[in-house]
Amino acid sequence: MYDVEAPLAGRREVARGVWVLGFEAAPIAHSVRAGQFVNLLLRPGPLLRRPFSVYRVDHDVVEVVLKAVGEGTRMLLELRPGDRVSMLGPLGTGFELEREGGPVALVSGGLGVAPMPLAAREAQALGLTVHWVHGARTADELCREWEGDEAWWATDDGSLGVAGSVLQAVPVGVGQVLGCGPNRMLAALAERWPEAQVALETYMGCGTGVCLGCAVPRTSGVFDRACQEGPVYRSGSIRWRDLPTALHYAVSA
Amino acid sequence: MVEVGGVELQSPVMAASGTFGYGTDVPLCDRKALGGMVSKGIFLNARPGTPPPRIVETPSGMLNAIGLQGPGVEAVIRDYAPLWATWDFPVLVNINGESVDEYGELAARLDGVPGVAGLEVNISCPNVREGGLFFGNNPESAAAVTTAVRRRTSLPLWVKLTPAVSDISAIARACEEAGADALSAVNTFVGMSFDLGSGQPRLAFRTGGLSGPAIRPLALYLAYQVARAVSIPVVGIGGIARAEDAMEFLLAGCRAVQVGTATFVDPNAIGKIAAGISLPLVGKDPLAQSSDRPLASR
Numbered sequence: 001m002y003d004v005e006a007p008l009a010g011r012r013e014v015a016r017g018v019w020v021l022g023f024e025a026a027p028i029a030h031s032v033r034a035g036q037f038v039n040l041l042l043r044p045g046p047l048l049r050r051p052f053s054v055y056r057v058d059h060d061v062v063e064v065v066l067k068a069v070g071e072g073t074r075m076l077l078e079l080r081p082g083d084r085v086s087m088l089g090p091l092g093t094g095f096e097l098e099r100e101g102g103p104v105a106l107v108s109g110g111l112g113v114a115p116m117p118l119a120a121r122e123a124q125a126l127g128l129t130v131h132w133v134h135g136a137r138t139a140d141e142l143c144r145e146w147e148g149d150e151a152w153w154a155t156d157d158g159s160l161g162v163a164g165s166v167l168q169a170v171p172v173g174v175g176q177v178l179g180c181g182p183n184r185m186l187a188a189l190a191e192r193w194p195e196a197q198v199a200l201e202t203y204m205g206c207g208t209g210v211c212l213g214c215a216v217p218r219t220s221g222v223f224d225r226a227c228q229e230g231p232v233y234r235s236g237s238i239r240w241r242d243l244p245t246a247l248h249y250a251v252s253a
Numbered sequence: 254m255v256e257v258g259g260v261e262l263q264s265p266v267m268a269a270s271g272t273f274g275y276g277t278d279v280p281l282c283d284r285k286a287l288g289g290m291v292s293k294g295i296f297l298n299a300r301p302g303t304p305p306p307r308i309v310e311t312p313s314g315m316l317n318a319i320g321l322q323g324p325g326v327e328a329v330i331r332d333y334a335p336l337w338a339t340w341d342f343p344v345l346v347n348i349n350g351e352s353v354d355e356y357g358e359l360a361a362r363l364d365g366v367p368g369v370a371g372l373e374v375n376i377s378c379p380n381v382r383e384g385g386l387f388f389g390n391n392p393e394s395a396a397a398v399t400t401a402v403r404r405r406t407s408l409p410l411w412v413k414l415t416p417a418v419s420d421i422s423a424i425a426r427a428c429e430e431a432g433a434d435a436l437s438a439v440n441t442f443v444g445m446s447f448d449l450g451s452g453q454p455r456l457a458f459r460t461g462g463l464s465g466p467a468i469r470p471l472a473l474y475l476a477y478q479v480a481r482a483v484s485i486p487v488v489g490i491g492g493i494a495r496a497e498d499a500m501e502f503l504l505a506g507c508r509a510v511q512v513g514t515a516t517f518v519d520p521n522a523i524g525k526i527a528a529g530i531s532l533p534l535v536g537k538d539p540l541a542q543s544s545d546r547p548l549a550s551r
Contacts, residue, residue, distance in 0.1 A: 001280050204308075206518075211517050213307050
């Protein structure tokens with residue numbers, strides 16, 4: 001774990017209102033694994049850090065993907081190149097791919113695309129075939145950046161790819177499913193692929209394991225920490241009904 | 254070194270209960286600067302804690318309702334106390350009971366366990382339906398818990414006070430008379446937040462404990478009152494995020510401070526705060542220093 005004063009290196013809009021921000025943070029860039037996250041602190045800014053899955057890594061640059069959902073993300077989108085954030089990471093436990101596990105489907109909805117580029121690279125490094133499966137509400141809200149061997153799209157309104165759930169766009173014959181997106185989508189994914197690995201989003205306090213704020217209800221009966229044991233879990237090990245279906249973000253004065 | 258109620262601290266800046274786990278998960282903290290730590294609050298038996306959402310950010314603060322999730326006293330003695338015994342800084346165990354007897358049981362079980370430097374008796378947790386705050390809000394029950402613990406252990410005994418009382422001085426004096434060696438002031442303030450979309454409280458537990466800089470002036474005044482009410486040392490707690498904040502609590506009469514929410518923001522907050530406290534202040538007798546200061550205006 002590193003705490004890096006990371007300057008903004010660049011940014012680009014990858015779908016309407018969805019931005020990729022790249023920060024220079026060499027020690028994190030060189031050690032992060034797919035599914036892990038970083039926790040960003042803005043000063044001045046809201047009290048707590050904001051957690052983000054790492055999107056891509058390019059040399060010393062760590063990328064995250066976000067849209068403005070509250071005060072913290074709005075301020076992040078106002079940063080100019082060279083402005084610094086404190087970046088804590090890499091945090092959490094990422095995806096585990098099996099060399100003998102068969103073709104991989106990376107299934108994501110909306111901002112759930114975040115951990116998938118690194119997952120695609122790790123899968124390809126193991127010689128696995130990668131199906132990139134991504135959905136959004138509409139075509140203009142859909143991030144078109146993708147990595148792997150073949151891309152499959154879905155939109156709620158049918159404006160691109162399959163009309164309806166991204167789960168309908170998953171091709172047959174995949175051996176390993178990795179998922180990330182809204183809890184409702186992941187709960188549906190868990191019914192079809194209980195062995196799938198999913199990266200969860202939760203409210204989070206510290207990100208380092210001490211506050212116990214990011215509780216994830218497991219079928220074993222315990223709550224554990226998205227920031228330590230997670231954020232990646234076997235989908236069948238989560239008590240989905242006990243997770244909030246949507247995360248509402250408070251605005252900090 | 255700073256001596257507080259029978260515990261030798263490495264510095265006057267400690268880690269507050271529930272913000273440092275059991276001391277094993279804060280890799281970036283400068284442990285040489287750490288005065289000591291208080292463990293996550295434990296009960297006799299394991300507890301799952303409350304369902305999510307457990308935390309909500311608020312202006313300059315956060316609400317939490319964790320529900321004292323933990324493995325119970327036997328697991329703590331087996332899994333953590335042996336590690337604590339090898340560390341340079343002291344570890345106090347924060348204990349919680351559903352009854353006066355249960356506090357006594359916990360004290361007896363922890364008495365003499367290597368690695369346990371003292372007990373912080375939590376009569377102030379707002380996030381459990383039984384015990385906790387119930388014991389901390391009147392002098393008789395606060396004294397009853399303190400007495401029950403005192404009878405069962407010779408360990409240094411600190412009592413952590415709740416801010417949700419009308420006369421904190423009376424509670425503080427009751428704990429002192431019942432045998433407390435030091436007082437921690439204060440725990441979180443009970444608060445809540447509603448989500449306008451759903452019309453529901455943001456926390457699954459509905460209410461939570463407010464911490465962070467938002468509560469600092471409130472906590473400071475309570476710690477100040479406690480320090481004036483008793484002759485045992487007081488450990489100030491409440492929104493401390495910078496060395497200047499800690500020094501305010503020392504000026505108010507506290508012998509040491511605990512840092513909590515700031516550690517969530519910066520894992521080495523304690524290291525930075527301890528390094529920034531100017532030494533002449535620490536050397537003086539803080540009680541004498543504050544005694545001639547006027548009480549806050551009302």
